[in-house]
Amino acid sequence: MHMIVTGGAGFLGQQCIARLLKNDLLVLAPEAGKAIRSISAFDVAEGALQHPKLHYVVGDIADPHQLRALFCDDTVAIIHLAAVVSGTAEADFDLGMRVNLDGTRHLLETARAQGRLIRLLYASSIAVFGGDLPAMVRDETTPTPQGSYGIQKYIGEQLVQDYTRRGFIDGRSVRIPTVVVRPGKPNGAASGFASNIIREPLAGRPALLPVDPATAMWVASPRAVVTMLMHALSLAPSAWGWHRAINLPGLTVTMQEALAALKAVAGESALALVEHRADPAVLRLVNTWAARFDTARALAMGFAPDEHFEAIVRAYVEDHPEALVDH
């Protein structure tokens, strides 16, 4: 069986592909597991991961012709991760609309045109929530996105919902918490500082905390997110029912707690590398984000969050020995 991962060269894309190839089985309930024949990783560039079953396709997701060429007769599932991140979508409106909205729509159209029910996992984001929020955000809380990224992601959810209702695809949308700790270089996400303040000091480099240390965020580790994405893909349609968008479980953590975990793992010298300097632009955006969720539905469906924040930091240390200095 063939699978497509858009944004397949990106951070989450590479992790998802690695996980899929490790299992080498595409478990799509209620059908039995089938061997993976091939994975097409569609992105603007190739990724580092190499495997005989992995094929990179470099292209533009807003070009329907390129998307059409991605599909094979045995394509059964798509993980749609390709996106322009929040900071970039806010800075370049047209680029965000093109990639996040047009790209998603073209992908849905192309999947529909295959004439069989292809399963599509859509990576949405908690950035669909914002503004005046209840103390606890639930699946049924009205999204009122405060930025273009959240608007575009939310529109994508609506399309996935309707394409699914009409039987064009078997879609499911997951609103991913802020992923911490992201390895590598900072990306354009406004939430990037939450990773920076852990990753950079662990590597012996300084980092900026642009928000109040009491600022809380809703986070999940890469490991937990990848596990949840695999789970979201594998669940039978009946497990989803009508509503195809869900808030994924995560942890509520204040930046202060995050720094305490950094100190517990890497000591005072690492902590000393973090400088608190408020950035009004980041603060304005982050303050509109939701930090506390009741994810009862997702938990009942078998999605699981990280244990606690220190475990997230320790997992990063385990997974990225190359990105550490001795503390």
Added chain:
Amino acid sequence: MHMIVTGGAGFLGQQCIARLLKNDLLVLAPEAGKAIRSISAFDVAEGALQHPKLHYVVGDIADPHQLRALFCDDTVAIIHLAAVVSGTAEADFDLGMRVNLDGTRHLLETARAQGRLIRLLYASSIAVFGGDLPAMVRDETTPTPQGSYGIQKYIGEQLVQDYTRRGFIDGRSVRIPTVVVRPGKPNGAASGFASNIIREPLAGRPALLPVDPATAMWVASPRAVVTMLMHALSLAPSAWGWHRAINLPGLTVTMQEALAALKAVAGESALALVEHRADPAVLRLVNTWAARFDTARALAMGFAPDEHFEAIVRAYVEDHPEALVDH
């Protein structure tokens, strides 16, 4: 000053234009009223209304080139009514996406490209609500549209919201109740029967009631809706604030109450022309619609519903003497 009315040859479009030309003043708070130089009515065909200041432009709203040609240096406002209605959008998905989604997006883009803040009134619909709804629907109730029309309208609201937030347009979206009594021929709207059961018997013709007489709907008369659209357009941006979508006031009426009003106005002989014959397809759709709203915000902003349903029927009789038989 120049104005654009998309869907300007349609029922609401013609009524809006007539009202604008009658006042001959474009009141756009907080600026003083300015004389209307010209109105461009954009639609797939010309309308019946004729006036020296009214110009029909026949075209395709999904064609950006045609939209660009609509704008003048003194274009200050747009009423965006053009849409494929609910039944049609459900029957022809691609047409609905093209007109309701692409058309709206192109219009927003073209308005943005003018380089000054153009006021845009977007006709949304209570069809954005559906499914498991609270007893009372509020502005902050989460829309979970059950049909493609509702999805497309809701996506339009999200775009209007973001284009407004970014300062590209001065947008406002109003969710219009089911408009009753629609004159003329039945259109593709699944809610059409609510008008049919009044209009057709008044004209001496039989009509079908395809739902249970206890079925309640949220309705407003053409007069009330046009008055509310004019009000929505005229309000200053500060009256709207951040949230640019609002549920318009209406009346909750059961089909039984509607028929009682028909009898009160036109007697037993009119009532006898209505046959109750359940249509499962219509029933399925209508049962997902919201019928009871708390429109406190709209009322506080000065929007006003009809007095009662009989007044709606009497207004129709007054406005359409040509479409009546003696009862």
